[in-house]
Amino acid sequence: MKHNFGAGPCILPQEVFKQASEAVINFNDTGLSILEISHRSKEFEAVVAETESLIRDLLSVPQNYSILLLQGGARQQFAMAPMNLLKEGGKSAYLDTGSWASYAIKEAKNFGSVEVVASGKENNYTIIPKDYTIPTDVDYFHYTSNNTIFGTELFDIPNSPVPLVCDMSSDIMSRKIDVSKFGLIYAGAQKNIGPAGLTIVIVNNDLLGKTGRTIPSVFDYQSHINAKSMFNTPPVFSIYVAMLNLRWLRLKGGIEEIERENIVKSRTLYEEIDRNPLFRGPSAVEDRSRMNVTFVMENPELESEFLALAQKRDLVALKGHRSVGGFRASLYNALPISSVHLLVDVMQEFEENHK
Amino acid sequence: MKHNFGAGPCILPQEVFKQASEAVINFNDTGLSILEISHRSKEFEAVVAETESLIRDLLSVPQNYSILLLQGGARQQFAMAPMNLLKEGGKSAYLDTGSWASYAIKEAKNFGSVEVVASGKENNYTIIPKDYTIPTDVDYFHYTSNNTIFGTELFDIPNSPVPLVCDMSSDIMSRKIDVSKFGLIYAGAQKNIGPAGLTIVIVNNDLLGKTGRTIPSVFDYQSHINAKSMFNTPPVFSIYVAMLNLRWLRLKGGIEEIERENIVKSRTLYEEIDRNPLFRGPSAVEDRSRMNVTFVMENPELESEFLALAQKRDLVALKGHRSVGGFRASLYNALPISSVHLLVDVMQEFEENHK
Ligand SMILES: Cc1ncc(COP(=O)(O)O)c(C=O)c1O
Ligand SMILES: Cc1ncc(COP(=O)(O)O)c(C=O)c1O
Ligand SMILES: [Mg+2]
Ligand SMILES: [Mg+2]
Ligand SMILES: [Mg+2]
Ligand SMILES: [Mg+2]
Structure with a gap:
């Protein structure tokens, strides 16, 4: 999948x-x-x-x-x-x-x-x-x-x-x-x-x-x-x-339920971006989107290697928009939280690989 | 079907x-x-x-x-x-x-x-x-x-x-x-x-x-x-x-082949409309469309009965546009000639029923 x-x-x-x-x-x-x-x-x-x-x-x-x-x-x-x-x-x-x-x-x-x-x-x-x-x-x-x-x-x-x-x-x-x-x-x-x-x-x-x-x-x-x-x-x-x-x-419970899930999904990913020393989120914290989570690497030379690992783990379409670069994880309603967990795992795996 | x-x-x-x-x-x-x-x-x-x-x-x-x-x-x-x-x-x-x-x-x-x-x-x-x-x-x-x-x-x-x-x-x-x-x-x-x-x-x-x-x-x-x-x-x-x-x-042979088929399909239907004493085509013969064949009944009171028979024989969407009435058989590229033959059969069955 x-x-x-x-x-x-x-x-x-x-x-x-x-x-x-x-x-x-x-x-x-x-x-x-x-x-x-x-x-x-x-x-x-x-x-x-x-x-x-x-x-x-x-x-x-x-x-x-x-x-x-x-x-x-x-x-x-x-x-x-x-x-x-x-x-x-x-x-x-x-x-x-x-x-x-x-x-x-x-x-x-x-x-x-x-x-x-x-x-x-x-x-x-x-x-x-x-x-x-x-x-x-x-x-x-x-x-x-x-x-x-x-x-x-x-x-x-x-x-x-x-x-x-x-x-x-x-x-x-x-x-x-x-x-x-x-x-x-x-x-x-x-x-x-x-x-x-x-x-x-x-x-x-x-x-x-x-x-x-x-x-x-x-x-x-x-x-x-x-x-x-x-x-x-x-x-x-x-x-x-x-x-x-x-x-x-x-x-599934309408807007109220999906909003709750969207808060959890985006918080899970932003927490890893903040915690993980290899990654960084460029957007002002108070304006961070729940739908499109943009992030970059502290060392941009590692970006293509990270994308390749993500691809290997079946995480697709993570490349940032061509006008911005870096990564973009869109967490729309239908994306399950399990996909976010897997992305976080891969970010941590990547961190391990570069210790 | x-x-x-x-x-x-x-x-x-x-x-x-x-x-x-x-x-x-x-x-x-x-x-x-x-x-x-x-x-x-x-x-x-x-x-x-x-x-x-x-x-x-x-x-x-x-x-x-x-x-x-x-x-x-x-x-x-x-x-x-x-x-x-x-x-x-x-x-x-x-x-x-x-x-x-x-x-x-x-x-x-x-x-x-x-x-x-x-x-x-x-x-x-x-x-x-x-x-x-x-x-x-x-x-x-x-x-x-x-x-x-x-x-x-x-x-x-x-x-x-x-x-x-x-x-x-x-x-x-x-x-x-x-x-x-x-x-x-x-x-x-x-x-x-x-x-x-x-x-x-x-x-x-x-x-x-x-x-x-x-x-x-x-x-x-x-x-x-x-x-x-x-x-x-x-x-x-x-x-x-x-x-x-x-x-x-x-x-299937491109435009040349489909045009040949479209000519046969529309001719087959117009011939029946002309031959069958119950039906009549309102369009000028030289301007008859190959794609949308419109026809009416000489006796409009029979139209709903004909539609019902057609429906029973699995011929659908034959009702004419609401602004025109009567019938419209659209014979677009994907409609097989067998569907036209069946329509002709049903028109003849209807003629028999009203002899
Ligand atoms: C916020 C926003 N506005 C407008 C558009 C353009 O939409 P469309 O491609 O349907 O014209 C997009 C497309 O992604 C968008 O994200
Ligand atoms: C000849 C012709 N022009 C225009 C239209 C309108 O097309 P649309 O509904 O895509 O705007 C139709 C629709 O059937 C049509 O047959
Ligand atoms: Mg960080
Ligand atoms: Mg924008
Ligand atoms: Mg006739
Ligand atoms: Mg018209």
């Missing part, structure tokens, strides 16, 4: 793979593959409805918020968020905490003016800036709750005088959040929700239809709300697998 | 379902599911490269054309085509041959002026207009090669003084086309290419970068070309299944 520490697309529960594999042959005893059923069949409409209701229940999404199952990834939301919320000639504010945040900023500039309230860039994004003021004359304030590449996470929802927009791609469903504090939440599914090819949008209906700009129908949240995520052919299989995965999460 | 006449998502070859199902458990002997592998792994980069090269070979796509594997469906291309090709303040021309064509027209109006050169609307879209002139002062001419809902198909590529843009969602890969005559071809994958969640774009590179408008990066074909369809996380599984399906098509 492989231990998959990949940053996304990432590990999902083994029983989800098994159920998904079966549905590719025979979906719900229809005698048809999930890949060939009509998105407008009653069987698939039930899948969409259940997926939406699982998200609503797990995150306690208030009734005046819509939940959309879209395509295009989080990067498409970098454009759709301003298209739908930024008034014609309006202003937005962004917090720059990493690569994805800065891409979101760049894309938003196509739609209006953007004030970057603070940036972690000069600290190589190892720290999340906390000392900033959100202007009151902007249409929204955007931040990234978890910085997948740099391994930092923003746990406290900022107090904001304007609607909050959040890219939760890499920590949605990993911990409790108060959805009612947000105007818009979006996430690429390919971490804690399901496979690639699906994007989740949770939006406060009251914020829509106020920009004064023309929004092409396919980019207008309202079109997708009106059509119950069937404005066009949805990514059928990705939605189905997301439903299986969210069922698994609910069965 | 079910005989799936669905209009898309639709039947794919049984061996593709089998291989896809296996890869959900163990992809390429990696010990990982296709759903959990990194899109940046060398194994998946090989899948993208092979999918692209299968499309290039099967359709003889010239080297100066890019092939993109995107998300968002054909409806997103209704917006992206004008964004990328229509000059700021420019004009485009469209042929209105059905529901999808008219949605494309509506979306294009968000980006500039649109001249509709002809419309089949007054004929309830049963005929494809042929008597029109494409203006020379437009940035492109857009048409829909196959009208999925109404069951008409445009076989002769129009002679055009301006770049041709074509929505080939429902007949791509079904017959030979000369790609070099087009500026841009797009298609939702969920008919002859693969499962839902993937969109194919084939674009002449020379046409790009000339609009003078700002294109948000995620909607700019050039971003996706530069990133080899990895500008953001691609729909991994849909691409993988598309690759399997296109391998199947090549193995």
Whole structure:
């Protein structure tokens, strides 16, 4: 068995793979593959409805918020968020905490003016800036709750005088959040929700239809709300697998239980990084991500040897993002604690080897 | 075994379902599911490269054309085509041959002026207009090669003084086309290419970068070309299944062989529709689609009885689109001729029952 520490697309529960594999042959005893059923069949409409209701229940999404199952990834939301919320000639504010945040900023500039309230860039994004003021004359304030590449996470929802927009791609469903504090939440599914090819949008209906700009129908949240995520052919299989995965999460105890596990998993690994004299975590301790644990070696020349040992022990996808180097262990919901224990063992084995 | 006449998502070859199902458990002997592998792994980069090269070979796509594997469906291309090709303040021309064509027209109006050169609307879209002139002062001419809902198909590529843009969602890969005559071809994958969640774009590179408008990066074909369809996380599984399906098509003899089969399949069914006194085909004979065969009953009161008999004989998804009524038998590449024979048998059985 492989231990998959990949940053996304990432590990999902083994029983989800098994159920998904079966549905590719025979979906719900229809005698048809999930890949060939009509998105407008009653069987698939039930899948969409259940997926939406699982998200609503797990995150306690208030009734005046819509939940959309879209395509295009989080990067498409970098454009759709301003298209739908930024008034014609309006202003937005962004917090720059990493690569994805800065891409979101760049894309938003196509739609209006953007004030970057603070940036972690000069600290190589190892720290999340906390000392900033959100202007009151902007249409929204955007931040990234978890910085997948740099391994930092923003746990406290900022107090904001304007609607909050959040890219939760890499920590949605990993911990409790108060959805009612947000105007818009979006996430690429390919971490804690399901496979690639699906994007989740949770939006406060009251914020829509106020920009004064023309929004092409396919980019207008309202079109997708009106059509119950069937404005066009949805990514059928990705939605189905997301439903299986969210069922698994609910069965296991929901967000409360998974958050407890995620705290234990990440603490276990950070403790070893701190204890082990060969390793070091670059992120500020108070901003350390529970989802993406980044670490480097005190002696970078040993990194490839460590990776080779890890590979030999069936620990895969531990290489850090190409823009950062070192290692990244992504500890998403489906990664079992036993995989973390094995990683810690291998770090200790490596320490022994170099005594 | 079910005989799936669905209009898309639709039947794919049984061996593709089998291989896809296996890869959900163990992809390429990696010990990982296709759903959990990194899109940046060398194994998946090989899948993208092979999918692209299968499309290039099967359709003889010239080297100066890019092939993109995107998300968002054909409806997103209704917006992206004008964004990328229509000059700021420019004009485009469209042929209105059905529901999808008219949605494309509506979306294009968000980006500039649109001249509709002809419309089949007054004929309830049963005929494809042929008597029109494409203006020379437009940035492109857009048409829909196959009208999925109404069951008409445009076989002769129009002679055009301006770049041709074509929505080939429902007949791509079904017959030979000369790609070099087009500026841009797009298609939702969920008919002859693969499962839902993937969109194919084939674009002449020379046409790009000339609009003078700002294109948000995620909607700019050039971003996706530069990133080899990895500008953001691609729909991994849909691409993988598309690759399997296109391998199947090549193995079976490619476009030439499948076109031959598609001609036989559609002719077999149209002959029965014409012969059988209970049924009638509404589309103009010369414009009859090979992919979506629409037909009605002379006595509409019998339609639900016929549907029930078909269902009993395991023929599924024969109901016509809700906007048209009657029946629609979609005969996409993967539908075996034996399914068409069975449908013909059931039509004859029904005729016997009503003698
Ligand atoms: C925080 C965050 N935002 C955005 C993205 C981009 O998502 P996508 O590739 O689906 O566009 C990622 C991808 O990993 C991410 O981690
Ligand atoms: C010809 C044609 N164009 C466009 C579409 C819309 O495609 P999508 O649902 O992927 O946006 C369809 C869907 O069936 C179609 O048949
Ligand atoms: Mg980051
Ligand atoms: Mg240490
Ligand atoms: Mg149509
Ligand atoms: Mg007849």
